[in-house]
Amino acid sequence: MNFSTLFSLLWSPMERFILWLLKPWLLSLIGVALLSLLVWYEGPLLAFNGSEPLEPESRRWALIALFVLIWAGYFAWRLWRAWRANRGLMAGVAEAPVVAPGVRETQAEVAELGERMRSAMAVLRKANPGWKMSGQYLYQLPWYMFVGAPGSGKTTALTHSGLQFPLREAMGSGAIGGVGGTRHCDWWFTDEAVLLDTAGRYTTQDSYSEVDKAAWGGFLDLLKKYRRQRPVNGVIVALSVSDLLQQTDAQRQAQAVAIRTRITELYERLGLRFPVYVIITKCDLLAGFSEFFETFGRDERAQVWGVTFALPQPAQPDSGLASFPSEFDALERQLQRRVLERLQQERDLSRRALLYSFPQQFASLGDGLTRFLNTVFEANRYQEPALLRGVYFTSGTQEGSPIDRVLTSLAASFGLGRKALAPNVASGRSYFITRLLREVIFKEAGLAGVNHQEQRRRQLLARAGRMAAAAVFVLLLAAMTISYNRNLQLIADASSAAAQVAQLAKALPTEGDVLVTLPLLNAARALPSGYSDGDNSVPLLSRMGLYQGNKLGAGAVTLYRRLLRSTLMPHIVANMENALRRGDASNQEFLYETLRAYLMLGERQYFDAASVQAWVDVDWRRELPQATPAQLQQLSDHVSALLEADDEAEPVPLDSALIAKVRLALASMPLSQRIYNRVKRLVEQQHLPELSVNSAVGRDVSSLFTRASGEPLSRGVSGVYRLAGYRELTDKTPQAVTDMAKDSWVLDRQESAQIAGGNPAMQAAVLELYYADYIRQWDTFLADVHLSPLTSLGQASLVTTVLAASDSPLRALLQAVSRETTLDGALTSATSQDTDQRVRDKIAAATQRLQSALGGDSPAAPVDAQANPVDQHFAALHRLVGTGTGPQPLDEVLASLKDAGQFFDSADAARRSAAPAPSNEVLARLKRSGDTQPAPLSALLRDVESGGTALTLGNEKARLNALWEASGAPFCRAAIDGRYPLVRSSGRDATADDFGKFFGPGGLMDDFFSKNLAAYVDMSGNPWRWRSSGVTPLNISQDVLNQFQRGAKLRDMFFVAGARQPSMRFDLKTLSADPGLTKVNLDIDGQPVVYDAGSVADFTSLSLPSGKSGGLVRLDATPALVSPLRSDGPWGWLRMMDKAVVSAQGEQLQLTFTVEGHRVVYLLRASSVINPFRRDGLESFHCPGSF
Structure with missing residues (x-):
């Protein structure tokens, strides 16, 4: 065994193991396990907002369980989604096919097809458990579609492909679909892929075009619906040898165009680009095929015979198509090289002839196949070129008579007849299919593109997810950074502020009023995270598990309260002791409250923060006139903080001698007065609405009324002295009497005996004090209400007319006052009514005694014991307003006001016409009526009379x-x-x-x-x-x-004797002249007064104007003067007199003229003592100004 063989044996299981490890569910499970370990071991170290949320084991187990649930939920959701998609696809596949018109199918056959599909699905689910566990659901397998003309051998090729079909044993067939040819679509389910053997008529659409087109479109929509990302992984175009050899050029062209159209539709409808594999089927119909390859064993028959093109570049989308002729020639040459070997192996001459001619038979396919491929795959500018992946030659089964294209051509050339070849004998063997599908086509399942819309959607979702995750990470990181920086700044600010407080404490003056402590206390109160920030929520960006404010704040609050005790409390105690020492005898109520607040500071069992706060606020407003409202508010806030924390503080040492002195001084205040003062404060704290002029009338009447004190009309009698206040006070008095017994510790004396059980007599005494205040408040208010100044007759007419109208604001005001001063029947409580009755009886008895003392032995006048003191005082007002529906005394007053309005109209009309004003007798009657009316009506009527009279004049x-x-x-x-x-x-x-x-x-x-x-x-x-x-x-x-x-x-x-022109009559004579002058002549408007030297002159009578020389006046002399004196005009003589020195000589005037150094003296005697020659009468006149 060589190394390569050993490696192959070992690599296969190792590859499977690595692939198993790389499965998403396993990788994610490992991640969850690592995260759980991190939570378990490092979680207790995590602090958030001053706490360790993962310290308890139960919380860590809960968090780990949450991770596992999220992981399991995610993959369960994926499985459910896959199951739903698979189920939908199966349901779509199992739907009954559409029956074409003219095709006779019974309903039983259609039902049978549907039932077979459902059975096939059930078999697939049971056949291989790995389909479920590995996620290989039906829709997740690669899908390939066979297209081709009817009878092109698609089904035969699949049948003899050598693939494993799970349905073969259960259902006797590898496919589910039609019978008698692929009527609609055969579904070939293998353990490696799903093969769709579409009906040939879907490709050509030449039988029932509308039905075929609709069925084809519906089939594609089904794929796109349930396989959105990759509806198909590739398309296999089946083209039979018989079509290539026997069809005419036009038929082949039509078939090629139909296939191209179907591929284009697939590209456009499914929205993706996939590889197309062209399979030349039924190659056994080439003469000599069976003889040429009959020596091939199973493995040799399973190999691939054909051409696989390189993936095209964007610049050359049809490069594979261009290389096909050369590749086809290479296949032919390969056959030629094997001919000699096969001839040597064959002895039969007829068979040897077939062997020898087989390469030529194969070559005869070249031209037609090239034209076919060009038609289907050639690129153009209007359509996206198909991805031609390869051309392959196969044979599924050897049936039918071979076609001898070579001999047919020779016979046709020489006019010879040809002998038909014997039909092939079915051998049940397939050639060149198995490895083509498994190792070429199926291996390239990922070569197909994805649905561009789906891909964009997934990309957008993925991108959005990544961006969201990145944004969350960045935000968290930024938040942590901000929180860190903020807390660093908080610590720095706290340190700086603490240093400032220490500096202010050192610089605090030892003397001075309480205002000197404000800078220190304000700074201590404003320490970061201290007292002033206690009620403020901490911003999220200052927390994030890093917040240090709680630790800093606790120290800041402690420091602030310590400073309050050491700086503010001594001032409060000193102010209270000073107030007690002053002992204002005129305000014993304040002295009592001061003692009460002072004792609360030293006797903790009686401490009431609200009472002490109220006293301090009032005291500082009174004792610190230089303080601004802001400073007073700051002091009040500090006192509130001091008293708030003072429950746990040590009591303040008190001056016992001072307390005893004040208690002795307060003993002189009647108990009823102290109770009344207290209950009055309780009622005032309810802030009952005042009764003002505006509120009584129901609108702003500043154009009608005013207040002599300058107070606005929106202010009036306190709500304490209204019916609501009366009810509140009478209701609260019994409890106030009882509470006073509880405050007996203030004066250190037992008053419980006097006021035990509420003591009705004490309540009556309190109510008596209230009645006196009630009357005083209303008298002051009513005396303050006056009519607005009358500025014109028109305005006076308007005011009086409005006052006398049916909706008279005067009537509304008086009615409101009458209601508020009628206390009879206002009480609803039986206890209050009883107390009120006791007061009435007491007042009636006192009145009876006084009348008896004044009247001697005569019987006293009867006293109405049922009358309330307030009702008695305002009885005249109540009678004026009345309570019934008939005419009231007030109606007569309003009628007088109406008459006054008419008088003002008449006076205004007289003013406009420049006529004398009418008689003001109406105003005189109004004044007389006002003298007998109660307040405020009497003052208002006097205002109308005085203002109207002034306006008239x-x-x-x-x-x-x-x-x-x-x-x-x-x-x-x-x-x-x-x-x-x-x-x-x-x-x-x-x-x-x-x-x-x-x-x-x-x-x-x-x-x-x-x-x-x-x-x-x-x-x-x-x-x-x-x-x-x-x-x-x-x-x-x-x-x-x-x-x-x-x-x-x-x-x-x-003007004498009624003359129309001004005139003057007087006598004039010359008294003396300068000796240098022999003769002097004074000509006055043609009337000469001549003087000769040495003579004695007599008076000359003159009258102006004389009508002789136009008023000219001339003084001349002999010898002649260079510049004689002269004046003219209607006042020429008066202007001449202005040039003389005038002196009185009894009732006469002496006139001294000086002309060029010569003196001439005249004596003027007026015809009347009333004359214009004494100028004071003239010069004191000026034109009279404005009246």
Whole structure:
């Protein structure tokens, strides 16, 4: 035995063992075992988020069991999927074939075919258990399809292929299918592959084209459905020798085209490229075939005879087809080389002739076969070329008469007849089939491509799976890295923050208020993972089994609480002791609560964190006015943390002497007052809604009402002093009385006897204090409600109209107040009603005693013992609002408001038409009505009256102002104001006509005053005054009146006897002149006043204007002056007087002119004491401004 033989013997079992080891299920099972060992031995070392989840053995066993279940589940799922696909394929295979029209098949035959297929499936499942265990389900075997024309020998080749058919013994046949030829499709099941022997008419589709085409398409869809990845592993094209030799060229061409079409359909419909094997069947019909190969033994007959082409390159897809002629010639030469040997072995001359001519017989196939192959496989640009893998020659059985192509050709050439060859005798032997299928075709099962769509789907799924796995790995790795870095940073931050806290602790001042501790306490509270982070969830990326915050946090919280005890608690205790020492006698309730909170710090059995927190918050808001809201909130948070952990702390040492002193001071507060204060706080803590003006009316009424205190209308009476608060207080009072006995430790005295069982008398005393507060709160609120300021008559009309409307907000407000101040019948509890009745009886008895003391022996007036004190106080309001459905007293008040609205409308109309305002008697009646009404109605009515009166007069004032602005004011500003003679320095003169038009009798100013203002002015004195009685004052400024008085004076100065033009009359004489002047001539508007030196002058009477020289005034002398004095215009004489030095000489005026150094003195005597020559009357006037 040589080495190669020994290696072959040893390699075969070794190869099988290696292949077994490489099976996926075994490899994965080994992986699960290794992973389980890793979990078992290394799992306890894994820590996650501060814990070791795999430390207990039970958890490791559970995790290992989970791995095994996942592995088993996955392969069970694969087996189930394979079983389902196999079952579906079997069901599809077993379906009854479609019966073609004209073919007579009974239903019994069709049923028999289906039954045979199901029986075959059952036989296959039982025949080889390895089919199940090895996963070799039917659909997992390689599948090959035989195609060819009818009678091409496909079935014969399979029958004599030498393959193992599991159905042969059970069913007497190797195939399941039709009878009498391959009617539809024969299914050949072998232990190595499944061979589909399709009906020849499927290939040619020349009998029943529509039925054949439909059946062929359905057959392909069945394959594609259940074998998505590789529907077939290859196609075997069967071509018989008889077709090649006996068919015409046209017939062979048609058959080739049909086969090409079927292959193209397979490529397109199945979506994959597979190898095509061409088998030339019935080679025994070549004359001499049987004689030539009859000496072959079994192994020689099983060999392959034909050509296997090399796999084509992409650039040469039909390279195999191109090489076929040369390869065919090589096969012929091989036969030629063996002819001599066979001739020597054969003695029969006829047989030797057949042997000798066999190579030529074989060669006769070449041309037809080449043309056939070219037609089927030649590439073109429109179709994908088929993968021609090889051409092979076979013989399944030797039947029929051989065809002597050579002798036939010779006989035809020479016109000779030929002798027919004897038919072959069936030998039952097959040639060149077995190894062709097993070692060539079946071995290349993986050569076929895959379904491109399925391949893309699988690739996408695989790629997605790999990407998902990679992403999960990367994410986990990134998460672990981030967690590691974060925890490193956390440790660094904690170390840095701890160092900062230590530094702040060293720098903490020993003195100062509590605010100095805030930086230290804030820093300690904010330590990483410390107290401030206690309620925050840790981010996932900070955990991942690496989180160090719990360890760091425990130390941080301990440090923070230690600092609270050492820094904050001393301040709290000091503040409490200071408050106790101050002992505010005016606020004993606060002193009591301070003592109570102080004692809680030292007597742990009474400790209540909420009470201490409340006291500290209130104290710091009061004692630290400089603190911001943020600082106060921070202090409150620190106190909360201190008290939260203070349950386990040592009690605070207390000052017993101070406690005794405070207890002695608090003993003076009545017990009922302490109880009332406490129960009131309990009710306040419920935050009952207030009753405000807005809430009473049901909407915002800021346009109607306001509060004198400046408080918004959304604020009002506390809910404690409403019906709901009344019910709550009366319900809570008995319990508060009982609780006060429990707090007797605060004052260290036994009060249980006074308030045992709730003590109804004590409850009544508490309720009496409440009633007094109730009345005080409502009185304050109602006195604060006023009407919004009335700004215009239109607004006043709108306000009063709204107040008097059917949905009057005033009515709604008063009704709400009446409801909230009617306590009778408000209680539902029998205990509360009894307490309330005790208060009423007590008040009634006290009232009776007081009346008796005041009245001596006379009988006292009866007292209604059933009346509630609050109801009694607000009885007038209740009567005003009423409770019935009929007319109420309030209706009359609202009617008066409606009348006031109409009055305001009339006054507004008068204002718009510039008419005098109507009588305000309506407002006077409203004022009288308000004097008798309860609050807040009395104040509201007074507001309407006072505001309306002011608006009426204000509008009269506005009317007068508008009238003045429309008549005299524009003319005054344009023609008088800023002009001479009113402004001495002005270069512009007021014309005589304009001056007369404005100041003259009946002029603009005189006419306006007499018609509009005279009735309001007292002209009996100087200066004039606005009248203060008899008429309503207009409130016009005194300056306006002064200007009208000055205008009247100017009228009297310039306008004599009702003249329309201003005029002046006076006497003038010369007193003296400079000796250097021999003669002086003063010409005043053509009226000369002449003076000769040495003479005595007399007065000259003058009147301006004279109408002689246009107002020109000239002072000249002899000898002649270079620049004589002169002035002109309607006010020429007044301007000339401005150039003189004027001095009073009794009622006369001395005028001294200086001309070129010469003095001339005149004496002026006015015709009236009211004259314009004293300029104060002129220059003090200016146009009256706004009224």
